Amino acid sequence: MQALQFSATGSLDSLQVKRLAKPVPGAGEVLVEVRAAGLNPSDLKNVLGRFPYTTTPRIPGRDFSGVVVEGPKELLGKAVWGGTGKGFSFTQDGCHAQYVVVPANAVAPKPKSLSFAQAATFGVPYITAWDALERSQVKAGTRFLIIGAGAVAKAAQALAKARGAEVVMAARRADVVRELKAQGVDAFELPEAGQLPEQAQVHFQTLAPEVIFDTTGYWLSAAVNTLAAFGRIAVIAAPVDGLISMPILDLYRRGGSVIGINSLLYSLEECAEIFEKISAAFDGELPVPDDFTELPLSKAVEAYNKVNEGGSEKIVLIP
Structure with a gap:
């Protein structure tokens, strides 16, 4: 072969x-x-x-x-x-x-x-996104902020929308934000880190997001200060050295939690079960x-x- x-x-x-x-x-x-x-x-x-x-x-x-x-x-x-x-x-x-x-x-x-x-x-983007949504408890009505606009971020947006969550995306490039908006996605251009809480609240009508999914690995610190009380932050990436500074005091005062997402923790058989669940969501709910x-x-x-x-x-x- x-x-x-x-x-x-x-x-x-x-x-x-x-x-x-x-x-x-x-x-x-x-x-x-x-x-x-x-x-x-x-x-x-x-x-x-x-x-x-x-x-x-x-x-x-x-x-x-x-x-x-x-x-x-x-x-x-x-x-x-x-x-x-x-x-x-x-x-x-x-x-x-x-x-x-x-x-x-x-x-x-x-x-x-x-x-x-x-x-x-x-496979990889949707299995990863599904795991992030499941473990951060995204459901109907959840205020869900996705940072990034790559394959995993777009998969998370599609799956979360199918669940009835209130989804907003934030991307670094203005042209990407324009493209997302043209597709009917609520999105904004990433500001300076200190402005992220304010920008997020504008898009969630003065409320803070309950779940933030950082698909870039560079916005964890800003995400902590953007999170609602008892909120969850899911992360899938990190700098090459694997280290990042995080305001842990602000995290615990919010009662927040950080969830690491890694599709390699699941066996092929377990992934097949997730594939079946994703298949069920294709009854007119997920874009082709x-x-x-x-x-x-x-x-x-x-x-x-x-x-x-x-x-x-x-x-x-x-x-």
């Missing part, structure tokens, strides 16, 4: 499209013919050595959609989606290949309203994605380099 593989971490130098043997599923596993596979920032970071537990040689790729071609009879021929979970593409081969082997209970039925390429864009670029798997190295150079568009690899 055709597959992308890296033999060493630390740079993209060893990343190559190769011909490898098609994997063979064992007991309780399925072989999925990959029809589309998402390219996430964490896939790039994996090759660059940001995950010290990664073993090589390794096929990267955390999100896929495809058709089951070997495995339990009841799954044969079924269109499925899956991925994202712990170990997948780090200590076991991922899905940037023509075929992938995963446990039979680690795939979920693909929503019929989504093409294979569309389905492949959802169209802002991605499809590239053949043969151009995967080019795609990785594009992301590494700062490209922001979502890329889907098509075997």
Whole structure:
């Protein structure tokens, strides 16, 4: 089969499209013919050595959609989606290949309203966003501020809106804010850190947000001073050194809490359960994605380099 593989971490130098043997599923596993596979920032970071537990040689790729071609009879021929979970593409081969082997209970039925390429864009951002909403208790009526406008932030906005939350987004770039507003999203341009509480209250009609999701890793201190009493802050990113200053006195006076979000804490099987819950939300409530670029798997190295150079568009690899 055709597959992308890296033999060493630390740079993209060893990343190559190769011909490898098609994997063979064992007991309780399925072989999925990959029809589309998402390219996430964490896939790039994996090759660059940001995950010290990664073993090589390794096929990267955390999100896929495809058709089951070997495995339990009841799954044969079924269109499925899956991925994202712990170990997948780090200590076991991922899905940037023509075929992938995963446990039979680690795939979920693909929503019929989504093409294979569309389905492949959802895994990491939507699993991460779902976890953030669940653990920070976002529900109908929750005042929810999202900082950032990347894939996870947009997934959180769509899922929170489907739950009936009052959602506001804040982004650094004025053009991004204009684009969000054109899509009907309540959004504002990020001010100086000290002005964030005032700006947020303007958009929540003088009230403070009950939940803040910082998807950038740089607004935690300002978020603490923006939070309502007993509020929650979910975070998914941090500076390279992993350190950030936080006004802990202000946090405990508010009775607030900080929640770390990490999709790698969940197994493939647990992620499949979340995929099923996300599928249920597609009954007219979630927007169907169209802002991605499809590239053949043969151009995967080019795609990785594009992301590494700062490209922001979502890329889907098509075997």
